[in-house]
Amino acid sequence: MKKIHIILLVGIAATIAVLISFLQNTSTYDTVDTAMSKPGKFVHLMARWDKDSPLEYDALNNPNYLSFTAVDTLGKSVKVIYHQPKPENFEISERLVLKGKYQDGIFDCQSIQTKCPSKYKDDMEAAKKNVQMSQAIEPKP
Amino acid sequence: MDYIGEHLLPGQLGHFFITLSLVASIVASFAYFKATRHVDTVAGDYYWKKLARIAFLIEVVSVFSIFIILFYIIYNHLFEYKYAWQHSSRSLEFKYLLSCFWEGQEGSTLLWSIWHCVLGLVLIKTGKTWEAPVMSVVSFVQFCLATMLTGLYIFEWKMGSNPFTLLRDSGVLDNAVGMHMNADITQPLRPDYLNFIKDGNDLNPLLQNYWMVIHPPVLFLGFASTLIPFAFAIAALWTRRYTDWIKQVLPWSLFSLAVLGVGIMMGAAWAYESLTFGGYWAWDPVENASLVPWLILVAGVHTLLIYKHSGHSLKSTFLFMILTFVFILYSTFLTKSGVLGESSVHAFTDSGMNVQLVSFLAIFFIPSIILLINRSKEIPAIRKEEATSSREFWMFIGSLVFFLTAIVISAKTSLPVFNKIFGTKIAAPExxxxxxxxxxxxxxxxxxILTAIVQYLRYKSTTGTAFWKKIWIPTIISILAATAILYFGDINYQTHGAGYLGAIWLAIIAAVYAIIANAAYIWVGVNGKLKLSGGSISHLGFGLVLLGILLSSSKKEILSRNSSGIAIDFGKESKEKAGENLTLVKGFPMKMGKFDVTYEKDSAHPKKQQWYYFIHFKSRTDKEEFTLKPNAFVNYKGNEGLMANPDSRHYLDHDVFTYISALPNPEKNKDTATFKPNPVRTGDSIFYSKGYLIVEKVATRDSLPFDGFRPGDKATVATIGVHSLTRGNYTAEALLIDQGGKQFAVPDTIMPESLILQLNSVTGDSLNIGVKESNTILEYVTLKAYKFPYINVLWIGIIITAIGILMSMVRRIQLNRQLKKA
Structure with a gap:
């Protein structure tokens, strides 16, 4: 066996080892229920902002405290706290990926990824606005 | 039906050229295929080739025409076309009209295709005997890209997405009641519907940045150029000319390496300047997707050089060149299929072309690999193994490391694909x-370390003494320099423990070694002949890139942390992190690192809902003073919220970088607070939410520097000390003016405390003070600020690397020409 082959094997073995250790550190995508079932464990909670519940953010008092309620597709909700201001697109995001841990009744969030509505729905929104505009202009038939 | 105001001609021309390009590219690939098969006959070498060239030329004209027509549509705001309506607006500056061209996936496909055309023309000019087989592959790829623009329905299945689709055909208006006759959506559109479409959807504000004008063209030139080494590799396997493609492909691969690298890093510069994650690289899947082919190409270029100088590693070269292009296709699949939806910040959403994208991947990957395996016995290889002291041995190890790294990164990035195939729910680690x-x-x-020492080894074998004689001086200088950087640079990154810090130190030493050893090699190795030192220069640049990454990441500081002057002790066990954001009240300086920072004023963009915030930085330790103007789109296009663009101050050795992370919402902060009356006497105190007030004295005055204060008027002035628990002390003066029996109060405002004090009445020595606390009076911004040290080392490193690679390319082209003459 050539040296290069040995090195090749070592390299491939190292690659596999790295990937296995990576897989062991991965987390999971969860709903509110499954996140609650593993308190203290880091998860990716898929939910959206419940606009009917109060959102608490007072930049003068503490610019690093945001709290709101997240609700998942099954209708379960959980209070979320986040130590940053609202992320970009928070308001228009139809889905949030909340990365953090459920602990002591709240979801302590480390980072929030906002998911914008797809382009197509974006179009629909804008189209609706155009419609309203046109209806305002147009004389009724 | 005829609709009023539509311009249908550009679209019809567009459709025509799309069809023409589809036909021309398939004719070109077939004719080039025939020319390759019958290369020994006049028919093959002359007629087929001539037909192929004409077809390819038609293809080039078509693709450029499509480009020009689409740009004409965007430039003239022809919103009857969905593309213009979706990606642009009337208020968009000219330079960004190009950016909105490539915002959409049709435009970016077109851009990619245009570069293939340009590179194809160069190949026709220079390819000689390689023209026919290589161009068959190029033309076929062009055909595949052309199908992505057709938007034809084959039974139920939609092939591609056409940039000339009319807005009224796109489905967008289907449910818009007012657009239809009799306001009934089952009826056709009103003939004058276009009158109601006043403006387009606009370009995503985050893309309204000058980097977005040039980053996509350069990146796509990089993407397109990887096709050439791939096409050469396939052509060589196909025509069984396994060795003489090397000469021509070497400058092409160097070109590709430089352009793709620069393209990727321009994206990093855009992320740094216009995104707000606070950096230039986040290992986002979209970034990784373009990095992976570059890493494989690095491996490929090095094995190519190994083969050229020693005869080893030819098979690996074939493999790497094929995989580079396949991974470009894979990255296209990742970004355009929507599969990254959950894991990436900036992928395209599902464009409904997944079947097509997956089939491209299969069409190019499977036959290429089968061809390589079938022919691999015929590919010349040297039986004798490389000496451990040879340059090729260590170069190969380096290539292998690059390749395996690419595989690791790609595998990690592919988690969403894995989830999709196996239905799992694995997410990224914490x-x-x-x-x-x-x-x-x-x-x-x-x-x-490999970058530092391998150039000092010779091909075939190196004697120990010769090697040490040359390398000992650079080694010692490197050790001294690295020690100095570690000692004076105070690299002390504690977040991930001592082991990781040790690794950072070692990596810094290795990077410094790479820089110094390669700089020295220009003199020691090639006697200062700059013409020959492209390799050393690019390696030196690469060392600087590594060093820049290590220094800027390990010494990044959040300036806006812990600087409000409020000492909050969260306790050791507390999960609370000291905040990374700071609120600035207009006109009141706050401490931030060594700076006093003041939010001075703001100004609005004349046409857009974009505001610029003037943030003044003044150093307490030296005379340094400057104003940064981060901006933000507020409630953009009626969508509640904030989209921020950072601003930074560049120094030779660091950047100060800031962006707006929150703003008060005027709609929601209606002033509902009222003055709360407090009957007091002088010396009494009143409590409010953030501290207490003391009425210090009351005085009567008959002159006041106050507008509207007339002689004969009398004023009572209550001097009130405001003692804030967090921000210190202020003094307020509330006035009660008596104008001939008519009394009115002039309240005083303590901005940073959002406090308004009013003197309601005075009777003898008993006063009534109204206290109002309201957020609406305040203008403030919340921002985040970073200090990025040594970021310039990274940018300079990239420029030097690219220059070095291009120097090598020029040198190889010259060598090829000399060879031809000889």
Whole structure:
């Protein structure tokens, strides 16, 4: 066996080892229920902002405290706290990926990824606005 | 039906050229295929080739025409076309009209295709005997790209997406009641519907940045150029000319390496300047997707050089060149299929072309690999193994490290694909960036050291004495320099423990070694002949890139942290992190690092809902003073919320970088607070939410520097000390003016405390003070600020690397020409 082959094997073995250790550190995508079932464990909670519940953010008092309620597709909700201001697109995001841990009744969030509505729905929104505009202009038939 | 105001001609021309390009590219690939098969006959070498060239030329004209027509549509705001309506607006500046061209996936496909045309023309001019087989592959790829623009329905299945689709055909208006006759959506559109479409959807504000004008063209030139080494590799396997493609492909691969690298890093510069994650690289899947082919190409270029000088590694070269292009296709699949939806910040959403994208991947990957395996016995290889002291041995190890790194990164990035195939729900680890960094730091150590020493080895074998004689001086200088950097640079990154810090130190030493050893090699190795030192220069630049990454990441500081002057002790066990954001009240300086920072004023963009905030930085330790103007789109296009663009101050050795992270919402902060009356006497105190007030004295005056104060008027002035628990002391003066028996109060406002004090009445020595606390009076911004040290080392490193690679390319082209003459 050539040296290069040995090195090749070592390299491939190292690659596999790295990937296995990576897989062991991965987390999971969860709903509110499954996140609650593993308190203290880091998860990716898929939910959206419940606009009917109060959102608490007072930049003068503490610019690093945001709290709101997240609700998942099954209708379960959980209070979320986040130590940053609202992320970009928070308001228009139809889905949030909340990365953090459920602990002591709240979801302590480390980072929030906002998911914008797809382009197509974006179009629909804008189209609706155009419609309203046109209806305002147009004389009724 | 005829609709009023539509311009249908550009669209019809567009459709025509799309069809023409589809036909021309398939004719070109077939004719080139025939020309390759019958290369020994006049028919093959002359007629087929001539037909192929004409077809390819038609293809070039078509693609450029499509480009020009689409740009005409965007430039003239023809919103009857969905593309213009969706991606542009009337208020968009000219330079960004180009950006909105490539915002959409049709435009970016077109851009890619245009570069293939340009490169194809160069190949026709220079390819000689390689023209026919290589161009068959190029033309076929062009055909595949052309299908992505057709938007034809084949039974139920839609092939591609056409940029000339009319807005009224796109489905967008289907449910818009007012657009239809009799306001009934089952009826056709009103003939004058276009009158109601006043403006387009606009370009995503984050893309309204000058980097977005040039980053996509350069990146796509990089993407397109990887096709050439791939096409050469396939052509060589196909025509069984396994060795003489090397000469021509070497400058092409160097070109590709430089352009793709620069293109990727322009994206990083855009992320740094216009995104707000606070950095230039986040291991985002979209970034990784373009990095992976570049890493494989690095491996490919090095094995190519190994083969050229020693005869080893030809098979690996074939493999790497094929995989580079396949991974470009894979990255297209990742970004355009929507599969990254959950894991990436900036992928395209599902464009409904997944079947097509997956089939491209299969069409190019499977036959290429089968061809390579079938022909691999015929590919010349040297039986004798490389000496451990040879340059090729260590170069190959370096290539292997690059390749395996690419595989690791690609595998991690592919988690969403894995989830899709197996229905699992695996997500990224808790600290995703660290999951990459902890591996890549070790790769950096190995690559840094190899980059430093391998040039000092000779091909075939190196004697120990010759090697040491040349390398000992650079080695000692490197050790001294690295020690100095570690000692004076105070590299003390504690977040991930001592082991990781040790790895950072080692990597810095390796990077410094790579820089110094390669700089020295220009004199020691090639006697200062700059013409020959492209390799050393690019390696030196690469060393600087590594060093810049290590220094800027390990010494990044959040300036806006812990600086409000409020000492909050969260306690050791507390999960609370000291905040990374700071609120600035207009006109009141706050401490931030060594700066006093003041939010001075703001100004609005004349046409857009974009505001610029003037943030003044004044150093307490020296005379340094400057104003940064981060901006933000507020409630953009009626969507509640904030989209921020950072601003930074560049110094030679660091950047100060800031962006707006929150703003008060005027709609929601209606002033509902009222003055609360407090009957007091002088010396009494009143409590409010953030501290207390003391009425210090009351005085009567008959003159006041106050507008509207007339002689004969009398004023009572209550001087009130405001003692804030968090921000210190202020003094307020509330006035009660008596104008001939008519009394009115002039309240005083303590801005940073959002406090308004009013003197309601005075009777003898008993006063009534009204206290109002309201957020609406306040203008403030919340911002985040970073200090990025040594970021310039990274940018300079990239420029030097690219220059070095291009120097090597020019040198190889010259050598090829000399060879031809000889």
């Amino acid at each position: 600290d995703e960036e660290f999951a990459y960094n902890q591996i890549q730091i070790h790769v950096a150590i190995i690559i840094g």
